[in-house]
Amino acid sequence: MTATLITISVYSLWTAIGLYMAAFTAFAFDLGGRAAATTVNSEPGTIAAPTRPRRAARVATALTVLGFVMHLTATVTRGIAAERVPWDNLFGFSLVSTLLVMAVYLLVLIWVDLRFVGAFMTMLIVILLGGASTLYYVDVTPLDPALNSAWLVFHVIVAALSMGLFGVGFALSVAQLLRSRWSLDETNRGGFRRLLATFPDPARLETLAYQLNIVGFVLWTFTLTAGAIWAEQAWGRFWGWDVKETWTFIIWVIYAGYIHARATRGWRGARSAWLSIVGFLAVIFNTTVVNTLFKGLHSYSGLSS
Amino acid sequence: MSRPSDSPNNAAQPSRPRAQSRPSDHIDSAEVPNEPVLGLVGWLRWGWRQLTSMRLALVLLLLLALASIPGSLVPQRSADPNGVIAWQQADPTGAQILDALQLFDVYSSVWFSAIYLLLFISLIGCVIPRIKHHWQAMRSQPPKTPSRLQQLPAHRLVSVPADAIPDGTAPAAMIDAAEALLRSRRYRVRRDDRDATARGGERWSVSAERGYLRETGNLLFHLSLVGVLVTVWIGGTVGWTGQRVLVEGETFANVLSGYDSFRPGRITPVLPPYSITLDDFDVDYEEAQANALGKVLDYRASVTVRTPEGGTEQSVVRVNEPLRFGGTNVYLLGNGYAPRIIVRDPNGTAVFEQAVPFLPQDSSLTSMGVVKVPDGLSEQLGILANLYPTQAELDTGAYVSIYPDLINPVLTANVYVGDLGLNTGIPSNVYVLNTDGLTQVAGGQSGVRAVELRPGESAELPNGLGSIELVDVPRFVSFDIHWSPADGWVLLFAALSMLGLFAGLFVPRRRVWVAARRDGDALILEYAGLARGDDPGLEQAVAQIAEDHGLRVGLPS
Numbered sequence: 001m002t003a004t005l006i007t008i009s010v011y012s013l014w015t016a017i018g019l020y021m022a023a024f025t026a027f028a029f030d031l032g033g034r035a036a037a038t039t040v041n042s043e044p045g046t047i048a049a050p051t052r053p054r055r056a057a058r059v060a061t062a063l064t065v066l067g068f069v070m071h072l073t074a075t076v077t078r079g080i081a082a083e084r085v086p087w088d089n090l091f092g093f094s095l096v097s098t099l100l101v102m103a104v105y106l107l108v109l110i111w112v113d114l115r116f117v118g119a120f121m122t123m124l125i126v127i128l129l130g131g132a133s134t135l136y137y138v139d140v141t142p143l144d145p146a147l148n149s150a151w152l153v154f155h156v157i158v159a160a161l162s163m164g165l166f167g168v169g170f171a172l173s174v175a176q177l178l179r180s181r182w183s184l185d186e187t188n189r190g191g192f193r194r195l196l197a198t199f200p201d202p203a204r205l206e207t208l209a210y211q212l213n214i215v216g217f218v219l220w221t222f223t224l225t226a227g228a229i230w231a232e233q234a235w236g237r238f239w240g241w242d243v244k245e246t247w248t249f250i251i252w253v254i255y256a257g258y259i260h261a262r263a264t265r266g267w268r269g270a271r272s273a274w275l276s277i278v279g280f281l282a283v284i285f286n287t288t289v290v291n292t293l294f295k296g297l298h299s300y301s302g303l304s305s
Numbered sequence: 306m307s308r309p310s311d312s313p314n315n316a317a318q319p320s321r322p323r324a325q326s327r328p329s330d331h332i333d334s335a336e337v338p339n340e341p342v343l344g345l346v347g348w349l350r351w352g353w354r355q356l357t358s359m360r361l362a363l364v365l366l367l368l369l370a371l372a373s374i375p376g377s378l379v380p381q382r383s384a385d386p387n388g389v390i391a392w393q394q395a396d397p398t399g400a401q402i403l404d405a406l407q408l409f410d411v412y413s414s415v416w417f418s419a420i421y422l423l424l425f426i427s428l429i430g431c432v433i434p435r436i437k438h439h440w441q442a443m444r445s446q447p448p449k450t451p452s453r454l455q456q457l458p459a460h461r462l463v464s465v466p467a468d469a470i471p472d473g474t475a476p477a478a479m480i481d482a483a484e485a486l487l488r489s490r491r492y493r494v495r496r497d498d499r500d501a502t503a504r505g506g507e508r509w510s511v512s513a514e515r516g517y518l519r520e521t522g523n524l525l526f527h528l529s530l531v532g533v534l535v536t537v538w539i540g541g542t543v544g545w546t547g548q549r550v551l552v553e554g555e556t557f558a559n560v561l562s563g564y565d566s567f568r569p570g571r572i573t574p575v576l577p578p579y580s581i582t583l584d585d586f587d588v589d590y591e592e593a594q595a596n597a598l599g600k601v602l603d604y605r606a607s608v609t610v611r612t613p614e615g616g617t618e619q620s621v622v623r624v625n626e627p628l629r630f631g632g633t634n635v636y637l638l639g640n641g642y643a644p645r646i647i648v649r650d651p652n653g654t655a656v657f658e659q660a661v662p663f664l665p666q667d668s669s670l671t672s673m674g675v676v677k678v679p680d681g682l683s684e685q686l687g688i689l690a691n692l693y694p695t696q697a698e699l700d701t702g703a704y705v706s707i708y709p710d711l712i713n714p715v716l717t718a719n720v721y722v723g724d725l726g727l728n729t730g731i732p733s734n735v736y737v738l739n740t741d742g743l744t745q746v747a748g749g750q751s752g753v754r755a756v757e758l759r760p761g762e763s764a765e766l767p768n769g770l771g772s773i774e775l776v777d778v779p780r781f782v783s784f785d786i787h788w789s790p791a792d793g794w795v796l797l798f799a800a801l802s803m804l805g806l807f808a809g810l811f812v813p814r815r816r817v818w819v820a821a822r823r824d825g826d827a828l829i830l831e832y833a834g835l836a837r838g839d840d841p842g843l844e845q846a847v848a849q850i851a852e853d854h855g856l857r858v859g860l861p862s
Contacts, residue, residue, distance in 0.1 A: 218803070
């Protein structure tokens, strides 16, 4: 039974990666189509967006949803096989954190048309999930006594959820920077600029990224606090500058800076977008490099050294 | 002031520039012109304004993030003292340079402390004026209605022709209804009607503001961070920690001499007179799953606590489940085997009898321990022993342990004689045998096989020194005992900061105005909104108020 479930989990996982790749291709087609169909008006800087239905984008969204369902299946079956939450090692955490990045993206998609970052999102997930599946895969093993706590559920799932929010915020900040860097004008009306001109304007992108990032920040604050409560129970102190604690703190401070930047004259726009990008890169660094190469108490990657 | 006098910001604080409510570089504060700086007081004032500016807070935050990085790259004395020692041995010169830069103690270093202390001074300098301002804002009415509402970010104009005005509804009644509506939406309202003699003509209006909780939350968040910092500092200063290794069957009395190591705090520790006996230490191992054979499933230290009052309590200490007793917390942080060894002289008199805690070397609990017998034999005796809980033999003849439980326990002992170096007065590590003044007489290159024992067995020592017996192999645990009286306070401030963060980021602070004026026989209704801080829902809120107000007064939709 367990073996069957694990087989289902692995097959679902690779199917999900395949579907995300297919979705990426369709999203890329959509972007190409939009750039081609966009005409530049005589008034500089304005465009006539294509009016025909975006069939490729619909296909891409459908493929992404299918990929998400398979991704969810892979996560749930692994959890059932392990008879607990599946995120007790680096592979399990990668599985659930990328799942939540996708969940946040698809959820926001219900209200806001974010299909222009679809190609970016799916490629990001293919890289992260594919990387985790090849580099970090470990079999389901019994739970480490140090992880046997209710905090394993809350501390980790909330961390993964804030990663999801920061991830989509990151994509929007990248879009914002591109959009403001390569704008259409009298002399420059190349395909890439025409494509970017179909994105929402930078201020709108900045606001959207901000809304996601502040929710992420609140959840990250919870992650930090819950982690401290757990650390007191497990290690006898709530804070000890363990490498993982340190990086969680660094990320918290970066996003705190980002929120202040949004309220500081001269720091709105590109500068705050850079902070959002640096913040998410720090999150990825924390999950990958800090977990595998740095020596500390959070040695739960499950990979033998 | 550079703003026109009818701007909403000025309307808000007729005599008080907006810049006072927020740092001068806040995105929606007025530009403060560079004033000429004169004299010491001027410089101090300028310096203070820089220190409490949002820009400096931002720079300090980014510096703090950067300054935290080296502590994750270089081992820290606080978290990984052995890593520091290893670094010093591998690269003495480099380690000296790192040490001079306080890179082994980043988080208590001068430069790291300087950054966060400046940050907190900046925070306090920023928050105190804001508390004062917020207090005044909470007790004052919303600002007057600006004369040109169409300039506001959210604006809606409804023109009601004479025949669509519900019978007998005067403009004043329309605004009465708006006032009631806004009040029911928990806005603070202020009626601001203008008569015909005023500039701009006759107008009825209501000015409303909501979301004061946003600033309250914001201030609570920042003050709670100060609370966290202060309580963490107090906790680190007054609390104490101690360690004690306890073999099964042994009892630890909570007195200073009962600890193996003890780090006192500023306050002289008052140790509640209880004692803890380790009755049993049980470990569950995975026995079925092939790819996780021998993985630990659970650790349970069964203890008997004798309370100061003389009663006894049974309890189980586990990882993640410390024993909280008498204001102190007892954590289960380490464990291993402590083979009980007896060394006898040639007459059979025991000269050493002790359960010796061995240090685990790997996941199969191959363990290493040291026995030092300075007196009672013809020569000083040192033993370097290895315990293999489940012994197996490699092709090379070397022993390994293949499973952490005691399935086939074997102890091997390399025996040394000579000078143990205990008489020099230099404190020595009980887990290390300094072989400089010793000659090996069994094991290694000595030409005599290492002594090999199973539980219950005895063996003769070489050179007629006497004999050694392995009685049994109990387990030991290592307890950390902490008194950290400030933990609860830190948690309280952390929880408050989270509450504050929630309100400060998600409660929208907005001002809304509804105004009515006559335009011949027709009626012009205006709805306008202004966000204070990020407020993505502003336009929708204004539209909703316009719609609900229309329904209330019976306008055709």
